[in-house]
Amino acid sequence: MTTMVKVAKLAGVSISTVSHVLNGTRHVNDETRQKVLKAIEETSYRQDALARAMRRNRTDSIGLIVSDGGEPAFAEMIRGVEETAAKQGVTLLLANSAEDPRREARAVQALLERRVDGIILARAAGSGPEALADFAGQGTPLVLMDRLSEDPFDQVGVENRAPVKELVQHLTGQGHERILLVAGDTRVATLRERHEAFTDAMESAGVPAAKQLVVIAESAKKTDAGIRAALSRSTPPTAVIACSTVLAAAALRQIQQRGLRLPDDLAFAAFDGFAYADLFEPQLTTVRQPAFQVGATAAELLAKRIADKGAEPSVVRLAPTIEYRASTGTTPTA
Amino acid sequence: MTTMVKVAKLAGVSISTVSHVLNGTRHVNDETRQKVLKAIEETSYRQDALARAMRRNRTDSIGLIVSDGGEPAFAEMIRGVEETAAKQGVTLLLANSAEDPRREARAVQALLERRVDGIILARAAGSGPEALADFAGQGTPLVLMDRLSEDPFDQVGVENRAPVKELVQHLTGQGHERILLVAGDTRVATLRERHEAFTDAMESAGVPAAKQLVVIAESAKKTDAGIRAALSRSTPPTAVIACSTVLAAAALRQIQQRGLRLPDDLAFAAFDGFAYADLFEPQLTTVRQPAFQVGATAAELLAKRIADKGAEPSVVRLAPTIEYRASTGTTPTA
DNA sequence: CTGAAAGCGCTTACAG
DNA sequence: CTGAAAGCGCTTACAG
Incomplete structure (x- = not known):
């Protein structure tokens, strides 16, 4: 590998000067600079970022x-x-x-x-x-x-709270009372915030926390089980909000298995959504993140x-x- | 930052010994090693990967x-x-x-x-x-x-050639003769290979190169134009093979705009496909890459x-x- | 305007 | 079994 020493020798200058030409850290005579640049070119010198980083901290x-x-x-x-x-x-x-x-x-x-x-x-x-x-x-x-x-x-x-609130208001405004929130692993801050906002918004809509439908689970398996249980209640949800793409996929699979159709049997909204979803059916209401x-x-x-x-x-x-x-x-x- | 010098001093050994304990590069008395490990712990020493990399090359x-x-x-x-x-x-x-x-x-x-x-x-x-x-x-x-x-x-x-061949045989076996290949930018090796395989497979099926339908384009805009032109021929294609997810999306948009339905108006297959596509309609035949x-x-x-x-x-x-x-x-x- | 030299924090022959 | 010292390739005060 070419180092600054070789470049300096070829240009007939000190390594200080080579360094300063390279980094523009102090004035160098134009003539001297040209010699250095030529030597860099000829030796196809490449700066060593490691050594540089070590010195510069x-x-x-x-x-x-x-x-x-x-x-x-x-x-x-x-x-x-x-x-x-x-x-x-x-x-x-x-x-x-x-x-x-x-x-x-x-x-x-x-x-x-x-x-x-x-x-x-x-x-x-x-x-x-x-x-x-x-x-x-x-x-x-x-x-x-x-x-x-x-x-x-x-x-x-x-922002996680505002969109949940808006979705809930939109759904309750359409007459939905039994809305299922698929919240997933609420140790994750985003999911926790969405869950909290749901609790509040439903409360405001007149559904006390005790009567709210929520699936909280730390594993995919438990999530699936939770969704299945919720959908097979004697008074099943009429709407579902899924809090991530993965959770939406899990919910959609269960919904398809039960032969339910969107939006006739069930309203559905999801966070994050699916790539190119505009090309496919059903067209899902989506909270899109930047x-x-x-x-x-x-x-x-x-x-x-x-x-x-x-x-x-x-x-x-x-x-x-x-x-x-x-x-x-x-x-x-x- | 703690360096090896500080660790060595605290342990009462040389930096060589600290280094060898750290890297297991030579035998160190158990008693000495313990002292070093203790000093590392107490100083919460962390190795500097930069300095190490520079010496080890x-x-x-x-x-x-x-x-x-x-x-x-x-x-x-x-x-x-x-x-x-x-x-x-x-x-x-x-x-x-x-x-x-x-x-x-x-x-x-x-x-x-x-x-x-x-x-x-x-x-x-x-x-x-x-x-x-x-x-x-x-x-x-x-x-x-x-x-x-x-x-x-x-x-x-x-492998790019085999799946194209198989798709073409599958489609021609169903009676398709006018198959459109959306090949995209054939400067890309994968797309070039798929295009070449298509030319060969169609030739084998009795469609000479001159009569094959192919969209080759280096930009999204030209791709769209090419697809549009192909779909509006007086003898339009009866099947489409799109060579990537992006190209498939472009083709599907044009197909939807024209109000064509899959597979009745047009057979459709795509490379790479869409995430979670099993949840949506239409269900697309897909060449899935590992x-x-x-x-x-x-x-x-x-x-x-x-x-x-x-x-x-x-x-x-x-x-x-x-x-x-x-x-x-x-x-x-x- | 430029150079000689210290030093960043390590690894690794060399020596004992 | 362990230590003293050279050196990896740079940057940057210091000096002139």
Whole structure:
């Protein structure tokens, strides 16, 4: 490999000068600069980012840990982070915890060892407060993405309460009283928030908590069982709200198995939705997240934090849009 | 930050010994080791992967450049690479070229500067031979993923010719003669192979190249125009094969706009398909790629190559499976 | 305007 | 079984 020493020799200058030409860190005579650039060209020299990072105490790289790279919403967030990081000239190190707190912890350690300038974390479902311990005080900058918490870190996610409230009002406005919420694993902040908002909104609509229909479960199997039980009640739900793509898929499978039709037998709405869903039947009412934007914002917050570690943490909530389609009956005129 | 010097002082040993305890690179008295481990614990020492990489001339990291992180198939490949790399104790650096050769070239340089141990590359559509120049000879190991070439590198992708042949035979066997192939940008190796196989298979079925219906286009706009033109012929196609998810979506939109119904007005089959498509109508006949496995295999090939730079390059083709559904009429009994 | 030199935090022959 | 020291390829005060 060519190093700065070789370039310096060929150009007849010191390695200091080569370094300063490379980085533009101090003035260099135009003649000298040309010699250096020529030598760089001839030796096809490439800077060693490792050595540079070690001296500068900065790697120009960031880490991203997602909880479920298989979810389309997370795939979009990854794209948002990658694109923004690339624009910043920052390299992205990617890890997937697959909802396993132990894998998450290992990923954090690996990224910290690699001395990334900061980390963006979408926490795994069972991830406890100890996962954030390495970031408290003046440690490595951290941005929480999608799954937010009360901790004093920069955070970016979506508004979860407002869309649930709107959906509930829309459905109760159509006369639905028995609405099933498929909430899934409420250890996940997004799902917890949606569940809480549901409880409140139903209460406001005159359905006390004790009479509300909710499926909360930490595994796919238990979710399926819960949905099955709810659908086979003697007074079954007339509407379903599923709180994620995976939960919507689970609910739709059960609904199809029972031979129920949307929206005649059952109204249906889902968070996140399905890619290219506009091409297929049934057309589902969907709460669409600005997932790419969430990722992009996370990268921007992290860059700001890296530049100024003293600033107050900021929490950004982006607004999803509700796309009303045939699965909840007629489109509201509002 | 705690360094080895601090640990060594606290344990009353040399930094050599600390290093050897950490890496298990030579025998250390049990008593001495315990002292070192205790000091590591007390100082909450964390190894600096940068300094380590610089001395060892190895970063234990690999780079992955995908051409379109938005495609579900690539999202799956990313997961396959990530999971396999994590098992190997290797960190993944991710870049997305978004089908732009210039972004691809920049990503290659950035990864090389970071001295990754190897790179996995799914080339952008317009990426020329110069993109591979840095990897010829005994340069950084390279594995080509999904989009293969004739160059002497390790490669992993899917079998493209056999499924096209099978689909064509299936359709011609049902009496279809005017089959439209939506091939897209045939600068992309996978799409080129599918197109070539189509030409051959149709020829074998008695349709000479001059009479075959094919849409080849480098942009979404031209693709749309081509599909529209094909569907509005006086003798329109009776069947469509779309060579990717994006192309299938483009074709389906045109088909819906014209009010055509599957499979009565038109038989339809697509490569890659749509996530959760089993839940929706119409049910599409799909060539399903083992995308996760492609990614996992790429990471394995790269690890082998890093371990043995002298070995002959190997080319792996994984077999897709064709899932026949209602969009091509009755399921064949074969 | 430029150069000589210290030092980032490790690994690894070399020596005992 | 362990330590002293060189050196990986850079950046950056310091000096002139």
